[in-house]
Amino acid sequence: xxxxxxxxxxxxxxxxxxxxxxxxxxxxxxxxxxxxxxxxxxxxxxxxxxxxxxxxxxxxxxxxxxxxxxxxxxxxxxxxxxxxxxxxxxxxxxxxxxxxxxxxxx
Numbered sequence: 223x224x225x226x227x228x229x230x231x232x233x234x235x236x237x238x239x240x241x242x243x244x245x246x247x248x249x250x251x252x253x254x255x256x257x258x259x260x261x262x263x264x265x266x267x268x269x270x271x272x273x274x275x276x277x278x279x280x281x282x283x284x285x286x287x288x289x290x291x292x293x294x295x296x297x298x299x300x301x302x303x304x305x306x307x308x309x310x311x312x313x314x315x316x317x318x319x320x321x322x323x324x325x326x327x328x
Contacts, residue, residue, distance in 0.1 A: 225317050228279040228289060228306040231261055236298050237275035243296045244279060249289040251323035254278040282324050283308050 228250075232240055234257070241253035256276040263270055281289050286306055293304050309317070 223321055224283045225309045225312065225320050226281055226283040226286060226306045227309055228277075228281060228286070228293075228304060230277040230279060230293055230297070231259065231274040231303045232277065232297060232299070234273070234275050236296075237277060240293070240296050241277055241279075244281075244289065244292055247288075247292050248324045248326060249285055249292045250279045250281045251320040252280045280320050281306075282321055285324060 230240070237255045237257075241250075241255055244250040244253055254277070256278065259274050259276045261270075261272050261274050279289065283306075289306075290304050293302060
C-alpha cells in the first residue's frame with residue numbers, strides 16, 4: 223500500500239474543524255494547516271482573491287475516495303479544491319506509521 227498527499231484549501235475558520243474530522247475518521251493520518259495562503263482564481267466569470275488556509279493531508283493512496291467524501295461532507299465551499307499526489311518516496315518508518323494510523327481497529 224502506498225501513501226499520498228492531498229491539498230485542500232478552505233476558509234481559516236473551517237481549517238481546524240476539517241482537519242480534526244479527517245483524522246478522527248481515519249481517512250488521514252496527519253493534517254498540517256498552513257495558516258495563510260493567498261488564492262487568485264476565476265469563479266463564475268469573476269477574478270477572485272481570497273486569504274485561505276491550506277491543508278496538507280497525508281493519507282493512504284487507496285483511501286482517496288473516502289478522503290474526498292469526508293472533505294465534501296465537512297467543507298463549506300460549493301466546489302472545494304481536492305487534489306492528491308502519490309508519494310513514491312519517503313521515510314519508510316513514517317510512511318508505515320501513516321498507513322497504520324488510518325487502519326481501522328479489528
